[in-house]
Amino acid sequence: MLFRSFRPGEVNRAHAFTTSAAGKGVNVAHVLQTLGGQPLLLGFAGGDSGRRVISDLDRWRIRHDLVRVAVPTRTCHTLRDRSSGLVTELVEESALPTRKDWDRFFRKYRARLPRAALVVIAGALMPRASQDIYRRLAKLAADGSLVARNVERHANRFWPDHDRHHGG
Numbered sequence: 207m208l209f210r211s212f213r214p215g216e217v218n219r220a221h222a223f224t225t226s227a228a229g230k231g232v233n234v235a236h237v238l239q240t241l242g243g244q245p246l247l248l249g250f251a252g253g254d255s256g257r258r259v260i261s262d263l264d265r266w267r268i269r270h271d272l273v274r275v276a277v278p279t280r281t282c283h284t285l286r287d288r289s290s291g292l293v294t295e296l297v298e299e300s301a302l303p304t305r306k307d308w309d310r311f312f313r314k315y316r317a318r319l320p321r322a323a324l325v326v327i328a329g330a331l332m333p334r335a336s337q338d339i340y341r342r343l344a345k346l347a348a349d350g351s352l353v354a355r356n357v358e359r360h361a362n363r364f365w366p367d368h369d370r371h372h373g374g
Contacts, residue, residue: 212287212294220285227262228282230328235268238326246271246322248314250303253278271318273310277301300332308339315346322351 208222235245251259251272256279263270283296303311319325325347327340347353 207283208286208288211289212285212292225258227259230330231326232259232263232268234326234328235263235270236266239266239268245269246318248272248311248318250275250307250311251279252276252301255279255281271314273303273307273314275303275307277303300330302332302334308336312342315343319347319351322347324354325351326354 207220209218209220212218231247231249235247238245245268247263247268247270249270249272251257252275256272256274259279260270260272278301280298280300282298285294285296287293325343327343331337331339344353
């Protein structure tokens, strides 16, 4: 949402509004494709918001193999104030996929790994998600793929090599 001037605590009317799929995983896939790569996005998609993500990925010709889930994909609203140049993010928390959803995701992930030259693990852990998910993803990929990460700072402690590099 683009505002000529955004004033907290008041009614603000946006003069421009766009909707599109985004987030670290989508953004990384977009960049890799722009650079000539052939990324494959794995993750979760649910509800109307998940259908919009899939529609955008299809329109952008970004390959994906998303686990369809019952809970809606989270949304984020970016508020841009033209007068100050400030950007404010309003981020909905992600709902936690079920155990069955995670099992489906890991099956897809394992099936795709043998053909992956690079695995990028990006994004924030979902609230209440198992704290070993990033570690499991990295360990599974470590045998044959280069692993890159772009995660929130607090999640770094869950990587297999964290203790070696951070004295922990």
